[in-house]
Amino acid sequence: MKRILSLKVNGNSYEVAINPWQTLLDVLRNELGLIGTKKGCDIGTCGVCTVIMDGKAILSCLTLAIECEGHTISTIEGIGTAESLHPVQKSFIENGAVQCGYCTPGIVMTAKALLDENPKPDDDEIKDALSGTFCRCTGHIKIMEAVKKVSQPEDEEKSNV
Amino acid sequence: MSDKFSVIGKRQTKLDAPLKATGRSQFTDDVVLPGMLHGKIVRSNIPRGKILNIDTSKAEKLPGVMAVITHKDSGGVMVGPDQQLLCDDMVHYIGDEVAAVAAVDGDTAYEAAELIKVEYEPMPALLSIEEATAPDAPILKQYYEDNYADDLNLNYGDVDKAFSESDHVREDEFISYPSHNCFAELHGVLADYSLPGKLTIWTPNQTAILIQKGMARNLGISESNVRVCSLNTGGAFSGRGTVRPHHLIAALLSKKASRPVKIIATSDEEFIICRSGGKNRLTLKSGVTNNGTLKVIKADHLYDCGAYVETQFIMPTIVGATLQMLFKVEAFRYKGQLVYTNNAPYFFHHGGGLVPSQFAFGQHLYLIAQDLGMDPVDFKLKNAFDKGETTLNDTHYASCGLKECIKKAARKSGWNRKYGKLPPYKGIGIGCGVMSSGGKGMFQHDTSAAFLKIAEDGKLSLFTGLPDMGQGSHTTMAIIAAETLGIAADDITVISGDTDIAPYDVGAFAQRGTFTTGNAVKIASLDAKKQIAKTASEKLGVKPASLIFRDRKVYPKGAPDKAISFEDVVFDTLNCMEGRFIMGRGFYNTPTTKAALAYSFGAQIAEVEVDPETGIVKLLKMTVAHDVGRAINPLAVEGQMDGQVFSGMGQTLFEECFMEGGQILNQSRIDYKLPRPYEVPEMEHIIVETNDPYGPYGAKEVGEGPIACNPHAIAMAVSNAIGYTMKELPLTPERVLQAIRKKNRIS
Structure with a gap:
């Protein structure tokens, strides 16, 4: 039987009727129309569907929507737009960290959660945070660079020298 | 170099990156049509055997099920010469398609698929090259005399003589095991065949045109009745170039239910339907002189292509040709054989x-x-x-x-x-x-076409059939057009991914995009440039050939101070008394009989x-x-x-x-x-x-x-x-x- 669920996503409040077994991923995509969060393997192995809940990067395919009531969720649509990009999005674009783009929203959200908590991560901390993500196109090389450049902008590097 | 080019050679960010980084790009699973159903495929759970009975009655009675299909509905549709769309009497690998359902939601489709009961009589399966090539091995395909699916023999120069003249001869055997592409975006398709006469499909691919041709050929309908929409593709890596069973199954389900049908593979299904490279056994024998000059190479190659040949007929050609293209030799011999087994049909992994x-x-x-x-x-x-x-x-x-x-x-x-x-x-x-x-020889020809139009504001729409699976081909094409016309890459919108709109292009494989489609785009851009130059030459009073197009300006060679803006010249061309509309056309078919130039x-x-x-x-x-x-x-x-x-x-x-x-x-x-x-x-x-x-x-x-x-x-x-x-x-x-x-x- 369906239940009424109140969700807070990207600062907006939603009320939807869902089945208790529906995942947050399915509710975001199919009930709220937030298709920026992509569905990858749907079994928690690829990180494509990552969103941020209460400041932590989580896999929306392994999270039941019914558990999300009372929590604050943010998705790729909520952090920036093409006109007003989030610094992580801007850095991904400028550093060539986007290729096919399927994994991009999930990796951007993972990187944002890391940088919100730890604005100056070292290489190992970045690798650790991104270790659950998966990109077949870029080889993660330019993704690493992009995340590093958000935390250490070049002008800052120069001023430190 | 920086003086020679104004756009080429600069670090251009991908034109579609802002959309992708903000979650605004659409992929196949993002498309939802009114009345859309969800499909699920019933697959063989044994590697080889006879089908004794398929009972679909329980599935058909399940509320929410709108269509069930088996071989009786596929009407003899083939996926390839050796592959039936839905098996009728035999299954050939674990994963072979036997039946399919379409239902109002994914859960119902799964439940219905579970309710379809297939009775098998298992038969001995051949699961390796060695088993399949043993002298007493059962023959897997009735119309063949053995289990060799295909072969290729190449022979150049006098191999025996070259070996006899070599100071040192060495032979080694190498084995490689199957691997998988693991695309970020799983296999999927949305097919709308609900209206008679027109089939529209959305699917990740690296060649809309070959998918269109394949759908038309296999379903026995006209090519112009198939429209392929590509959107974005979450990785392709040589593995998304042909029509696959799920494409055809979605079309048949949609036809039967008169509603659009979407099929998205599950994670474990993904490994079954797209194994990306089978087991290879490659024996190499080479002769060299004492001073290190390579004289001769001989290669014997056995390759497990699985239950069906699919795209792998091309594998020996690629391997065989490449072995003598890197280092100079006097003589070369290659024998490549594809072997049928009861493993899943193999596809290319990244690297072709x-x-x-x-x-x-x-x-x-x-x-x-x-x-x-x-x-x-x-x-x-x-x-x-x-x-x-x-x-x-x-x-x-x-x-x-x-x-x-x-x-x-x-x-x-x-x-x-x-x-x-x-x-x-x-x-x-x-x-x-x-x-x-380029990949001439893999197809009849290696043609790419392109056209472009320019609006009053000097912005350009470039139409190409070349897909962008992430490699940045659309940005590359925009740079080539921008360089030719002296504008910026972001003045250009690339329009692609719809066979009803985009011009012919064999697609993004055989590494042909930059070279072949790039040449077509350059020709189309030169065509448009000629049309613009006519106006500019009238305005500036110089011959068209002496005009320079650069930095969104047009000026006589050596006189940048006389420049007029690109936008103004375009405006004047479009709004002159003759109302000359600027349309650039170009196509390129590599003029060679070899794979490429x-x-x-x-x-x-x-x-x-x-x-x-x-x-x-x-x-x-x-x-x-x-x-x-x-x-x-x-x-x-x-x-x-x-x-x-x-x-x-x-x-x-x-x-x-x-x-x-x-x-x-x-x-x-x-x-x-x-x-x-x-x-x-x-x-x-x-x-x-x-x-x-x-x-x-x-x-x-x-x-x-x-x-x-x-x-x-x-x-x-x-x-x-x-x-x-x-x-x-x-x-x-x-x-x-x-x-x-x-x-x-x-x-």
């Missing part, structure tokens, strides 16, 4: 089948260099092709940066300081590769560290040199290099499908080991530009060339580190440990 053969070739050459006591870099330089030379299969190299790549990679990586001088369990290796920029070359040097306790290999650094002819967009070139190094490293070091009884055991992205951020190596990019005379602005491919060098370099580095040359791929920790033990026993 070249990772296994380049691994084998590289290790073989390394063994020869060691036999001769030669430095592998010197051995490669001695035998490498040069510009202007022709291979045994009559392929002419109008540009060739192979030696330059080897020398630059060796210098940059400090080869001379390192090779033979590293501490135990550290190693260095060099790999080389060659790749065609341009070939790219590369060299890579890998530096690795092996843990002798665990056998785990860490790729520390990769120095990548690639002759791209001209780097249209260096940022995208580096992106291609990075992705291929990473993917090649995965295939060389980790990626393997573990098979048992025809079943893949590690069918998830955690159980199937693939590289992740922890494995990121240090990268050194060296772009070599040889300005190919046929390429658009001198450009050649970079789409698969780097990965051809890769297994060669990494496997040699590992072998160098442990002092034992490994002959099985991938070099998993287990195999590396075994090799270390063998080496310790020998020494």
